[in-house]
Amino acid sequence: MIFSLPPIPRMALQNLGRHRVRSLLVGAGVALSAGLLFLVLSVGEGIRNQLVQSVVDAESGAVGVRFGGDFLRSDDAAQKAGLDRITAHFEADPAVTGIRRRVSTRAVLVANDRTADVQLKGIEPAAERAVRGGMEMRAGAFLAPDATADVVVSEATAKRLGVKPGDACVLMGQTRHGSVNALDCRVAGVFRGASRFTSGAAYAPYGLAASLHDTPTPTELLVDLQSLEQAPAVYGRAAAALRLPEGGPVRLGTYRTRTGMASSIASVNSVSMTVIVLCLLLIAAVGISTAVVNNVNERTPELGTLLALGFSRRQVGGLIVLETALLALAATAAGLALFGGAALLLGRSGVDVGEAASLAFGMRVLRPEPTLAALGTAFCLGLALPILFSLLPARRGARMNPIDALRTAV
């Protein structure tokens, strides 16, 4: 089959096999760099999506409604009417899959003569499966649906207070009017959060948080959708229907307003890792350039012969570039296959990077999410950079004087 190809491609393929070890070493460099680039881009994509999803589950919902102090301090009947109107709108929106009520407030947990500041989230456990799914219980259990005075704290909080499941504590906070309040509670469980955005949180039953804050209505509604992409449209419909005044006591927003920091962390990590791998790819490309120079020097008589036989300089230069391109193509494909497979496997199991590294990544377990864009980027760069770095030596080889080249052979 190879003999049916035109002369230049045929010679290029044959030449690849002439220096197998060198081809293998150069190819390995390209394969490793391109594969790593694909993996890094996949990890970056995974971190971004997981961080964003973590914030959506734990903090914001796809669309969120937050009730400010002026609303909460207003007449109870007016509050209820406002809340009913907003809830009814979202319940009627076909894209909405659920509405979670929360009372969120800053509080202080007191136990063993120690205190810890927490972001208290009063939730309805049955409606917050996503929160439960995103946390790893290290001790005890998550809130039961009928819990009334339990609280679930992070590992960091539990360590600070020296508490374990079953221990009594006092939850201190402010009412919606600003008066101090304190309620007895019990530690039900200790969790390790999926990301840094949950490490300062404490979860309590909705009723307990509402009593602490002395509020008859939730402080926020988290609206869940079929997919995050629907958030802008749902937000638009709600804004048009509810006509909430800008800067007023009731604020409507999509998850994007709350996940800015998460996205920034993910972007910084992604960019840092990508830059490192691009440097590796450049190094590999420089290696290819060196290999091509050596190749040209070694084949001076051969190239001189081709020129003397009537091949054009363009054909001779093209031969050298084509050899490099074929090598890069094979190496890139191999690298992407290998690292792509690894990315798919790690995407299922996840990689625990440990507590220290989680501070940099924003989360502890990384799950790469390969995308076609990442694949395309790695493939194009894996192919293009070696070709680019082979152009100059190929040009030099094609511009040699065939008489000088043949004289060298003799």
Place this chain on the structure above:
Amino acid sequence: MPILTPLIMALAAALVPGPAPAAAPPPTAEEIVEFVDNRVFSQTMSYRISMTSYRGGQAHRQYGMQVYKRGPMLRIDFQDPAVERGRRVLNDGRDLWMFLARTSRTIRLANRQSFMGTDASNQDLLRISLARDYQIDGAAQPRTVDGQALTLVRLRARDPATSYDRIDLYVDPASKVPRMQEFLTVSGRAVKRVRYDRVGDVGGAPFPARVTIENLLVRGGQTVLEYDRVDRAPDLTAAFFTLAALRR
């Protein structure tokens, strides 16, 4: 004989004891609060406070302050330690302010914030009167606390934004001098206790020379205020209690 009857009557009156004079009725809750607000802590007065905050039995922070009070206004000038000299706090009757000498900035304070990291809140030190912030909730009641017979007056906040929803005020039933206050939250849980000790006569009215603020949730946490140089008639003008004067 006509002269004997009056003589015998006078002798009988001298020798036979008459009915006992009626016992003074116990003070009402209103009288107690009025006494505490206006007699113990006068409308106008100045005094020096040495404040020490303790953690786990160890002195944690110490401040020396000069306090000036005039009607609904109160001002605190820090004197010790030297690094705090120049810091001033003002209750101008509406808001709480702090002047930071090092940066020449004035910031607004929240009532419930801890005063300089101690167990006292800003409101504890800068409150003008109980009657202004609280209303009496029921009649005064006798209580025994630590073996001591006291009178309890229950107070409820007039404004739901007041830091503590309720105060239980314990006073000496005879002298109406405050012995203890407990601060309770909306849920009814006591979170802070204030004890008044070393009560002496200052300017014709009782005044505690020592006040101890205990954190009831964190054991070992307490702040002690020692008062001296109490003057019940200082010469203070209204202009002294303004933001402009604070910054000077």
